[in-house]
Amino acid sequence: MAFPLDLISKRPTPFYLYDLGLLDRTLQAVNDSIATHPDFHVHYAVKANPDPILLSHIFMAGLGADTVSGGEINIALQAGVKPRDIAFAGVGKTDRDIKIALNAGIGMFNIESVQELDIINDIALSLGKKADVAIRVNPDIDAHTHHYITTGIAENKFGIDMRDLDTAISHAIGLSGINFVGLHFHIGSQITIDTPFILLCERVNEIVARLDSEGVSLRSVNLGGGLGIDYEYPDRHPVPDFGLFFDSVKRHLDIPAGIEVHFELGRSIVGQCGTLIGRTLYVKNGHSHDFAIIDAGMTELIRPALYDAYHFISNLTGDAEHRPTRFYNVVGPVCETTDTFATNRRLSRVVRGDIIAIRSAGAYGQSMSSHYNSRRLYPNLYI
Ligand SMILES: Cc1ncc(COP(=O)(O)O)c(C=O)c1O
Numbered sequence: 001m002a003f004p005l006d007l008i009s010k011r012p013t014p015f016y017l018y019d020l021g022l023l024d025r026t027l028q029a030v031n032d033s034i035a036t037h038p039d040f041h042v043h044y045a046v047k048a049n050p051d052p053i054l055l056s057h058i059f060m061a062g063l064g065a066d067t068v069s070g071g072e073i074n075i076a077l078q079a080g081v082k083p084r085d086i087a088f089a090g091v092g093k094t095d096r097d098i099k100i101a102l103n104a105g106i107g108m109f110n111i112e113s114v115q116e117l118d119i120i121n122d123i124a125l126s127l128g129k130k131a132d133v134a135i136r137v138n139p140d141i142d143a144h145t146h147h148y149i150t151t152g153i154a155e156n157k158f159g160i161d162m163r164d165l166d167t168a169i170s171h172a173i174g175l176s177g178i179n180f181v182g183l184h185f186h187i188g189s190q191i192t193i194d195t196p197f198i199l200l201c202e203r204v205n206e207i208v209a210r211l212d213s214e215g216v217s218l219r220s221v222n223l224g225g226g227l228g229i230d231y232e233y234p235d236r237h238p239v240p241d242f243g244l245f246f247d248s249v250k251r252h253l254d255i256p257a258g259i260e261v262h263f264e265l266g267r268s269i270v271g272q273c274g275t276l277i278g279r280t281l282y283v284k285n286g287h288s289h290d291f292a293i294i295d296a297g298m299t300e301l302i303r304p305a306l307y308d309a310y311h312f313i314s315n316l317t318g319d320a321e322h323r324p325t326r327f328y329n330v331v332g333p334v335c336e337t338t339d340t341f342a343t344n345r346r347l348s349r350v351v352r353g354d355i356i357a358i359r360s361a362g363a364y365g366q367s368m369s370s371h372y373n374s375r376r377l378y379p380n381l382y383i
Helices: 005-009 020-034 052-060 070-078 095-104 114-126 162-173 195-213 242-252 267-273 303-307 316-320
Strands: 015-018 040-045 064-067 086-088 108-111 131-138 178-184 220-222 260-265 274-285 290-294 313-315 325-331 340-348 355-358 378-382
Touching (some): 005 355, 020 040, 020 242, 040 267, 052 267, 070 086, 070 095, 108 114, 114 178, 260 267, 316 355
Parallel strands (some): 064 086, 220 260
Antiparallel strands (some): 313 355
8 A cells, every 4th residue: 555654744643544445446346246146235344444434435335234233323324325225233232222223224133132032023013113133143153263253153142042043033933023034144253264154154054954944934144244354464465355255155155046145244345444543652672672652552453452463564654764674562652561563573663753554454443442541543534
């Protein structure tokens, strides 16, 4: 990615920079890849980044919205998504949020417990509406990603255990405020090999065939999100290989024609278009490491502190001046040891005032930022 260093250097830091051209190319790649699969429908997982400008590009490209709160439903509607293209998921939906969803006329609730079915049914009937509902199944598949972002193994809080699925479906079919339409799955995030998705397709095939033999037909199957991005080499792989992903799902999914296949991609849509920009405050020589202390911290990008996540980092000022490289621990200013972006990282020699870019920060970066230490993020820059 080419960074406009002159423009960046004049702005107060820290801030997020979004490359809208890259976002548009990513969206084009999604649309090109599903063009040959007319039964595939892609929703964008708004939680990855609810920035209104990004959302308007995403919905303009025709993606639907995968939401987890009334707030996300409202933000998505304001950014132009059609209500019928919204799915509402989440293990703890509030009554207030369920009402927002029903009044907006969203396309689908993804429910995670039998009690939730009853509550949605009661609220729908009280509003004189009927809710289209998919049941989230916990397929007991290990996505082999970080344990904090694995969601589809039996011990996780998500979804309904496969052994309880038939009971949940019969219950849903018996409720007059509920229209049971399908199944929902999501096995985890930052999945970079296709084996977990192949296992998921096989599990879906088994479940759909069994339900079919019991006379339960489905309108849709939602395979969730989880496609990973290249955090190590963002410039080599700025756009994920959606073709490989969708073609692999198509090859391994064996369900009756006519069932819609939905996806909820977050990270793979917006991850690479966002960069956290910080400025170097101090360079400190430690006993074993030199520290580059910058004005961006875990309050702006918590992934390294939370998941031990790797982000590619560069010293834009040092690179522009072709300085020799050295090794640094790149840390933020927050009063927590975990406020560390990288240890022993090779960067162009760092001096006070240098602009530091933390790459691949478009997903779960700004959306997970906080005001801890009463800190502030400066306005975004869109290029
Ligand atoms: C139910 C559900 N769907 C979709 C997503 C989006 O996942 P990703 O950003 O990895 O594509 C998430 C992420 O946590 C999720 O929980």
